[in-house]
Ligand SMILES: Nc1ncnc2c1ncn2[C@@H]1O[C@H](COP(=O)(O)OP(=O)(O)OP(=O)(O)O)[C@@H](O)[C@H]1O
C-alpha cells in the first residue's frame with residue numbers, strides 16, 4: 001500500500017474489508033483483460049473504478065460475479081473465496097449487480113421486475129407452495145412489502161404498474177438499480193449507472209447512489225466513465241488502463257496524478273514504454 005492509500009483517520013488498518021480483490025490475472029486467447037489488479041472495499045464504502053474503453057472495468061465485475069474465472073489471484077468476500085463459484089452461488093452470498101446495458105424484462109411491469117430481483121428470497125418452489133400454501137403466501141406478502149419499500153425509496157411509484165419497456169431510459173436504469181436492491185445484497189456492483197443519461201437523470205441517479213450509501217450503508221463498487229460524477233461521489237477511486245491499476249486513492253489524489261491525466265488524454269498522447 002502506498003502512503004496515499006492510507007486513510008487520514010487511519011481506520012483502514014483496523015477495519016476488515018468487505019471485499020478483497022487480490023492480484024487477479026484474466027486472459028482471453030491473446031488478450032490480457034486484467035493483470036495484477038488488487039483493491040479492497042471497506043464497509044459502507046463507495047469504491048469507483050474508472051478507465052478508458054477496454055481497460056478491463058467490466059471484466060472486474062465479471063470476475064466478481066463469477067461470469068469469468070481468472071487464471072490467477074484471489075477474490076474474498078468476507079470469509080468466502082469467490083473464484084471458482086458459479087454466478088448464482090455468488091448472488092446468494094449477497095452480491096448484486098446492475099449491467100452496462102439494461103437487462104430487464106421490458107414487457108413486465110416495474111413491480112414484476114423488482115419481484116424477480118427477490119427470487120433468492122423465495123424458498124418455496126411450485127410443489128412446495130401447494131404443500132405449504134400458508135407459508136408460501138406469507139413469503140409472497142413479505143416480498144411484495146419489500147418491493148414496495150424499494151418503489152418508495154427510488155421514487156418509482158408513478159410507474160409501478162407500467163411495462164418497463166415504455167419508460168424513459170433514466171427510469172429504466174433506476175428500475176435496474178431497484179431490482180439489484182430487491183435482492184437485499186451486502187455488496188452492490190454498478191456498471192456505468194449513468195451511461196447515456198441526460199443531466200437531470202444523472203443528478204437523480206447520483207442522489208439515489210448517495211442515499212444507498214448514506215441511508216442503507218451498503219458498500220458499492222461503481223464502474224463509470226463520467227469523471228465528474230466519480231469525483232463527486234466516490235470515497236476512493238482505482239484507475240485502470242490496459243488491464244492494470246495505475247492509481248488508487250482519494251478523488252483529489254487520483255485527479256492530480258500525471259499517469260491518470262495521461263491515460264485520459266487518449267491514444268495519441270500516450271507514452272508507450
Ligand atoms: N469474453 C471475452 N472474450 C475476449 N476478450 C474479452 C472478453 N471480455 C472482455 N474482453 C477483452 O478484455 C478487455 C477488457 O474489456 P472490458 O469489457 O472489461 O473493458 P471495459 O473497461 O469495461 O470497457 P468499456 O469502457 O468499453 O465498457 C478488452 O480488450 C476486451 O476486448
Ligand SMILES: [Mg+2]
Nearest residue numbers: 057058059100
Ligand atoms: Mg465495460
